Amino acid sequence: MSQVRIIDDSDGAIVEYFSEFLAPGDRSALLAELAQARDRFDRDRVLMYGKTIDSPRMVCAFGDDGLHYRYAGVDRTTHPWPPQLRAARDRIAAVCGHPFNYALVNLYQTGDDYIGWHADKVSDLVAGSSIASLSLGAVRPFQLRHKSSSATHEVMLASGSLLVMRGTCQQFYKHSLPRRRGVTEPRFNITFRHVRSGG
Ligand SMILES: O=C(O)CCC(=O)C(=O)O
Ligand SMILES: [Fe+2]
Known part of the structure; x- marks a missing residue:
């Protein structure tokens, strides 16, 4: 596993990338x-420019009992942790130095x-906690763009890789996973x- 710092700003935004975080097995x-x-998995109904549309990806949420995390007007049912996901969560918590109680899965x-x-x-997240993003399947480019300078970074997210966004990343940057014509494999x-309880 190698570790690369993609972003480390004077603003306090940090993004780190771990290739081969998960072994092939x-x-x-x-x-x-x-x-x-x-x-x-199903598509979110999201409000966009005053219209409700189906999200261009499928979504499923796992997490501790009774947790709620609302995003883009969506409040999903949280399924209990299956064993492999729980094991991955615990390894990621050890790397990030804090627990995680919620996992949003995009397909x-x-x-x-x-x-x-x-x-x-x-x-709705615990102050100072990281968002840790694990990728499996098709390799797709992930982009980060500074909200005011528009400085852009692109990372190819390999299967089994982990990307950690922390510090002021969400405050200063936006991110996206653009369409990639010709990719036929799922990701x-x-x-x-780490959602605040009661949040
Ligand atoms: O699929 C990805 O790599 C990014 C997903 C994401 O940004 C999100 O779920 O908020
Ligand atoms: Fe995101």
């Missing part, structure tokens, strides 16, 4: 587990699925978050 075990939960079935420019909502992405 753990990767396929987690992929199989997520594939098994496939019927729990991009082909290169036509994407997530547009946004910053993650941090007001799962799991963002682990």
